[in-house]
Amino acid sequence: MKKGKKGITIHDIAKTLNISASTVSRSLNDHPNTNIHTKKLVQKTAKKLNYNLNSIASRLRSGRSNTIGLIIPRLDREYFSNVIYSIETNLYQRGYNILICQSNENFEKEKASFQTLLRNKVAGLVVSISKETIDSKFMENVIAEGIPLIQFDRVLKGVKGNKVINDNFGAAYQAVSYMIAQGYTKIAHYAGPLHINIFEDRFLGYKRALKDHGIAFRKELVIQQGLSKDEGELITSRLFCKPDHPEAIFASSDYAALGAMIRLREMGFSVPADIGVCGYANEPFTELFGLTSIDQYSSEMGKTIAKTLLESIEEKDVPDIPKTITIEPKLIPRKSTQRQVNSAV
Template structure:
C-alpha cells in the first residue's frame, strides 16, 4: 500500500491561507510572529501530523548534528564499546551517529569516508584499517573542514585530535607479569607492523625482556597473528620448535589468544603450568574460557565518551591551538587463571 504523503509547511500554509515563510518562522519559534498566529500554526501542524525536518533545519544553521564513526569491525567488543561511549555522550548533546565498518579493508575505508563527507557530518571519528598506509582520504576530511578525531589506531603524521591508549606500557606490564610468574621463553604474536599500536606493543615486549636480561629470540616473534585462526596457526608453529615457548603474549587481540588456548587444549598442554597465555582487549569471552584468559582492559566505553567530549570541547573552544590535542588513556592488566602459576 502506498504511504501517505509527508506533511510540509506548504500544506499548513495552504490550510491557514498564510505565507509558508510565516509557518517556517513560527515553527522555529521566531519572535517576528505574533503569539496568537504562532499558536494557531502549531495547533494546525499537530493536527496535520507535521514532523520537523531536523536535518534540513540543521543544515541551514551550518551543521548536521551528526558524527560519523568508522571502525575496522563493529562486532569486536572494544570497538562496539567505543561506539557505545560516543553515542552516550553525543546523545546528551543532541547529536546522532552514522556508523560504518571498513572490515579491515583500505578501499572500503575510503568509501566510508567519502560517504560520510557526502552526508555533511560535522565530525568523523576513525580507527584505521590494517591495510591503511595512504592517508589522502583522511586529509580530504580536513580539506572539507570536517573535524577529524583518530583513536586507537592512528596515523601519527597527521596532526588531528587523537584519543589513544598507552599500549607500550600495557604490553610492558603484561610481559613483566609473565616473567614474574616464572616464564622464561615468552613468544610474541604481533599485529601488522604498519599500524602504530602494534609497533608500540612490540616495543613494550622488548623493553620488558631487556629489563630482565632475557634474550630476544627472533623465532619467538611472529607477525600478523591477529585473528583466532592466525593465532592458532602461529601457536602450532611455535609449539613445534625444538625449544618451544613456555608463554605466549597475544599482543594483537583476545581472539588471537583464544586461538592459542584452543591449540594448547587440543595438544593436551596444561595452561598455565606448561604454557602461559595473555591476550589484549578484555573481550567478554576471556572471563568464561577454561582457564580464564589474562588480558588488558582498554576502558573502551570511557574512550568513546572521551572522544565525543573532546569534539564538543573543541567545538566550543575559541582558542584553537597550533597542535591538536592528544589524550592518552592508561589501560589495565587483568590477571586471570591462564598466567597465574603462583595460584596453582
C-alpha cells in the same frame, strides 16, 4: 553581557540562564527530549547575545548537520562496540546522532566510507584505521576543509589533528613483566601488523620488558599475522610442535590468545603449568576461559572522544590545537598465567 573578542559560546548562554551547556546545545539543535519552554528561552537568549549570528548561522552556511560520522575496522569486537556505545550516548545528550561505517580492514572501503559520510555533510568524523591503511591524504583533506576529525585507538601518527589512544607500550610492558615474574622466560609474541601504531607499541613494550629483565630478544618468536582465533591456532601448531618451543605467549589479540589456548590443550599442554597465555582487550569470553588480558577502558575512551569532538565543533572561537589524549589500560591477571600463585602483580 557584552560580546568579547572571542565571541559568545554556548557556555556564556548556559551561565546567563544558569543551566548546563549540554542543555543549551540540545535546545539549539532542537533535540526532541528538550523541554519546549527551555528551547524557546535558550533560542531567545542566544539571539539576544548575538550567538545566533556567530555560531548557528555559520553552521547553516557550511551546510553541516548534527550528525557525526564514525568509521571503525570491524563491528564484531566488544571493544569497538563499547566505544561506539559510549560515543553515541554522550553525543546524543548534546543533540547529535551518529552514522557508523566499518571498513572490514579494507583501505578502499575505508576511503569510500569517508566519501559517503562527507556527502552526508557530517559535523565531524571519528576514525580508527584499517590494517591496510598507510595513506593519510584523505584524512588530511578532511582536516583542511575544516571538518573536525578525531583518530582513536589505531591512528596514523603523521596526521595533524586530535587523537585518543591507549598506552599500549605501557600495558604490554606490564603484561610481559608480570609473565616473567611468574617464571616464564621464553615468551612468544603474536604481534599483529607492526605498521599499525597499537601493534608496534605493544611489540616495543614486549621487547623492552625482555631487555629490562635480562632476557634476550628472539625475532623468530614474533609473528605478525596473529589476530584471529584461527590464526592463533595455526601459529601455535607451528611454534609448539618443536622440542625448543616457547614457554608462554603474549598475544596482541584475545582472539588469537583464545585460539592458542584451545590448540595447546589439544596438543597436550597444560595452561598455565606448561605454557602461559596472555591476550589483549579483555573481551567478555576472557573471564570465562580464565585468560589473562588487558582492559582498555572502552567506555572512558568513548566518553573522551565525544568530549574532544564536541569541543572542536561547538567552541569555534577557541583555537583547536591538536592534542593526543592517552587512556591508561589495566592488566587483568587470571589463571592462564598464574604459575606462581602468590607472586605480586
